[in-house]
Amino acid sequence: MAVIKDVAKLANVSVGTVSNYLNKPEKLKESTRIRVQAAIDELNFHANPFASNIRTGKTNSIAVIMPNIINPFFAELYNSVKLHAMTNGFSTILYTTEDDLDLLEDYFTNEKMFHVDGAIFCYVDEDIAAGNLINKLQTKIPVALITDDVNYSKNSSIAIDTFQGVYKSTSYLISLGHKKIAYLGGPKEARRAKEKFNGFARAMSDAGLDVIGDYVFSCTYDMHSGYRAVRELFMQSSDLPTAVVTASDILAIGALKFFLRSKIDVPDKIAVIGFDNILLARMYEPSISTIEIPIKEMGTQAVDLLISKLQAPGSKNKQIIMPSNLIIRNSTDKDMPLEFEFND
Amino acid sequence: MAVIKDVAKLANVSVGTVSNYLNKPEKLKESTRIRVQAAIDELNFHANPFASNIRTGKTNSIAVIMPNIINPFFAELYNSVKLHAMTNGFSTILYTTEDDLDLLEDYFTNEKMFHVDGAIFCYVDEDIAAGNLINKLQTKIPVALITDDVNYSKNSSIAIDTFQGVYKSTSYLISLGHKKIAYLGGPKEARRAKEKFNGFARAMSDAGLDVIGDYVFSCTYDMHSGYRAVRELFMQSSDLPTAVVTASDILAIGALKFFLRSKIDVPDKIAVIGFDNILLARMYEPSISTIEIPIKEMGTQAVDLLISKLQAPGSKNKQIIMPSNLIIRNSTDKDMPLEFEFND
DNA sequence: ATATTTTTTTGAATTGATTCAATTTTTAAT
DNA sequence: ATTAAAAATTGAATCAATTCAAAAAAATAT
Numbered sequence: 102m103a104v105i106k107d108v109a110k111l112a113n114v115s116v117g118t119v120s121n122y123l124n125k126p127e128k129l130k131e132s133t134r135i136r137v138q139a140a141i142d143e144l145n146f147h148a149n150p151f152a153s154n155i156r157t158g159k160t161n162s163i164a165v166i167m168p169n170i171i172n173p174f175f176a177e178l179y180n181s182v183k184l185h186a187m188t189n190g191f192s193t194i195l196y197t198t199e200d201d202l203d204l205l206e207d208y209f210t211n212e213k214m215f216h217v218d219g220a221i222f223c224y225v226d227e228d229i230a231a232g233n234l235i236n237k238l239q240t241k242i243p244v245a246l247i248t249d250d251v252n253y254s255k256n257s258s259i260a261i262d263t264f265q266g267v268y269k270s271t272s273y274l275i276s277l278g279h280k281k282i283a284y285l286g287g288p289k290e291a292r293r294a295k296e297k298f299n300g301f302a303r304a305m306s307d308a309g310l311d312v313i314g315d316y317v318f319s320c321t322y323d324m325h326s327g328y329r330a331v332r333e334l335f336m337q338s339s340d341l342p343t344a345v346v347t348a349s350d351i352l353a354i355g356a357l358k359f360f361l362r363s364k365i366d367v368p369d370k371i372a373v374i375g376f377d378n379i380l381l382a383r384m385y386e387p388s389i390s391t392i393e394i395p396i397k398e399m400g401t402q403a404v405d406l407l408i409s410k411l412q413a414p415g416s417k418n419k420q421i422i423m424p425s426n427l428i429i430r431n432s433t434d435k436d437m438p439l440e441f442e443f444n445d
Numbered sequence: 446m447a448v449i450k451d452v453a454k455l456a457n458v459s460v461g462t463v464s465n466y467l468n469k470p471e472k473l474k475e476s477t478r479i480r481v482q483a484a485i486d487e488l489n490f491h492a493n494p495f496a497s498n499i500r501t502g503k504t505n506s507i508a509v510i511m512p513n514i515i516n517p518f519f520a521e522l523y524n525s526v527k528l529h530a531m532t533n534g535f536s537t538i539l540y541t542t543e544d545d546l547d548l549l550e551d552y553f554t555n556e557k558m559f560h561v562d563g564a565i566f567c568y569v570d571e572d573i574a575a576g577n578l579i580n581k582l583q584t585k586i587p588v589a590l591i592t593d594d595v596n597y598s599k600n601s602s603i604a605i606d607t608f609q610g611v612y613k614s615t616s617y618l619i620s621l622g623h624k625k626i627a628y629l630g631g632p633k634e635a636r637r638a639k640e641k642f643n644g645f646a647r648a649m650s651d652a653g654l655d656v657i658g659d660y661v662f663s664c665t666y667d668m669h670s671g672y673r674a675v676r677e678l679f680m681q682s683s684d685l686p687t688a689v690v691t692a693s694d695i696l697a698i699g700a701l702k703f704f705l706r707s708k709i710d711v712p713d714k715i716a717v718i719g720f721d722n723i724l725l726a727r728m729y730e731p732s733i734s735t736i737e738i739p740i741k742e743m744g745t746q747a748v749d750l751l752i753s754k755l756q757a758p759g760s761k762n763k764q765i766i767m768p769s770n771l772i773i774r775n776s777t778d779k780d781m782p783l784e785f786e787f788n789d
Numbered sequence: 790a791t792a793t794t795t796t797t798t799t800g801a802a803t804t805g806a807t808t809c810a811a812t813t814t815t816t817a818a819t
Numbered sequence: 820a821t822t823a824a825a826a827a828t829t830g831a832a833t834c835a836a837t838t839c840a841a842a843a844a845a846a847t848a849t
């Protein structure tokens with residue numbers, strides 16, 4: 102593979118000139134620029150980015166750390182980060198934690214992880230190991246966080262106001278006349294899951310409604326968990342709720358699956374609302390009402406935040422809180438038309 | 446950030462010794478090994494991988510090129526590639542083509558793309574630009590292909606026998622007694638889409654059944670397209686099919702969405718079968734019968750193929766054809782139980 | 790105790806780019 | 820035509836690692 106010296110020789114200039122061509126082409130005289138260009142084309146030369154990295158200390162790449170890439174929410178988020186980073190001249194390196202402490206530990210010893218210009222940390226669950234990783238990392242490189250903790254302030258962050266979001270979805274169901282409302286939330290231990298629950302509880306109490314203990318479930322964030330929760334609820338309880346608020350679309354899908362299989366009419370007998378607005382929510386039938394998190398925008402904002410931090414190293418941390426948005430579909434309202442029928 | 450020289454100074458050895466510690470620690474005397482280790486720990490030293498890359502010419506990273514990361518099929522595939530590459534000491538860099546010629550063109554000029562040890566190309570649509578990229582790339586670095594062209598032989602490849610797969614799904618529907626079967630396939634122009642169609646047509650003719658022109662649709666691979674196709678079919682036709690074979694789960698979902706909304710019973714009035722077995726196929730209600738592509742295994746095999754190519758540069762190209770597998774669920778068979786109810 | 794062999798360690802050269810002071814060339818001004 | 824100023828080019832030093840022949844240290848044999 103051709104190197105800068107080969108180009109210099111062929112174009113009959115010095116390596117310095119070729120380097121200038123690569124980095125500040127406006128410094129070259131028109132005629133030499135053409136000569137260098139020709140040599141590069143002829144040799145099919147591609148500058149070795151790693152060599153530049155050493156000298157400049159810049160890698161033009163950022164690490165993106167998230168729980169996984171299988172969950173559509175994270176796939177969409179990563180996609181947004183990736184594409185926006187690319188338009189800004191940065192490549193991204195994905196690290197998924199896969200809920201695996203050992204893997205996370207491995208990343209600590211991974212040389213590459215520390216040799217990026219900065220990192221974007223997504224949401225990694227509130228467990229101590231992840232917290233440590235953030236702390237360790239941010240002493241070394243600039244970090245931007247995508248989180249659901251609106252009070253986080255130790256770093257630049259994009260936060261989702263999950264309290265607000267669930268408050269919205271719950272209030273909406275109440276406004277439809279629902280009074281007995283069940284709640285499927287995240288794992289009990291997770292502090293973050295509590296904020297969502299608090300949003301639910303507050304909306305209920307603000308409307309003068311009671312939160313019924315038997316209606317509240319702590320789930321893991323997968324479909325099965327949602328399915329089992331509502332199955333348990335409907336097997337045992339005689340006094341059934343008329344609506345279910347969930348902490349994620351995936352849980353809502355699990356719940357819906359049970360209702361549909363049991364021929365319990367959605368939304369007439371039971372209304373279901375999700376959280377996240379993943380693509381799947383629109384695909385499901387009935388389409389799933391949900392709280393839209395502006396995933397795409399979160400991704401681009403996180404990149405912008407990090408880049409501005411890179412460019413002005415001493416600058417103050419910034420917190421951005423993302424608005425959430427109620428999306429009404431058929432799992433709560435029979436009459437909402439299909440979105441995509443409009444635009445074809 | 447500490448560099449190798451700092452470690453050498455602190456441990457009171459030469460840089461060469463530190464380098465040996467990093468690469469062939471068994472060469473060091475026990476006592477010096479401990480001293481170097483201590484220095485590394487104290488300085489929190491992480492070797493700069495880019496510096497090694499220059500000297501050794503090895504980057505320990507592979508490029509993964511696929512259409513996108515949003516489609517669950519590719520997300521799952523990438524995940525498999527990524528994790529298996531990691532266990533083999535390679536990191537992966539994802540390049541998505543996003544059906545965007547300009548973007549693809551950018552990759553050509555992207556220096557990083559050419560400075561990896563090898564590349565895995567997921568080449569599922571028949572597009573000329575992507576084909577060119579493969580050709581250009583494989584003159585520079587070893588490439589392994591994930592394709593649906595079983596006859597591809599210019600390179601090491603993992604192929605899916607899509608003809609066989611659709612033949613299977615169609616034959617299965619025929620075995621259930623269906624005679625009037627519609628087909629939702631990929632874009633007309635795509636040569637590859639034809640192989641799937643051929644699988645359908647052959648299964649029909651082998652059973653002595655006719656392929657009815659009005660029942661065959663060329664779609665793009667998205668839900669809307671599937672929805673519109675069956676809507677058209679059921680709006681116009683008076684002689685309706687009893688089953689639909691589709692070329693992808695996403696198309697099957699589109700079709701199902703129409704049937705469910707129109708209260709056309711699935712599978713009693715109309716059976717639907719997909720292709721790919723993405724996670725969503727299990728999540729949908731009714732769960733979707735489909736042809737399972739062993740995504741995970743394809744990913745790991747592709748990595749193995751590439752690595753063996755890297756280790757034995759002159760070795761012959763290998764072709765691996767992946768078996769596909771019929772998965773029967775509720776969109777064709779009312780009585781199949783939920784998979785996940787068994788294992789909880 | 791000395792010679793020989795084996796094991797460790799050393800450090801200058803190398804990798805492919807960038808940088809920048811010094812030099813050369815070009816342009817503008819007198 | 821000469822000089823001054825501006826623009827373009829040069830190339831050795833540098834970045835952080837690896838490599839490998841040579842030197843030093845340790846282990847073994849005489």
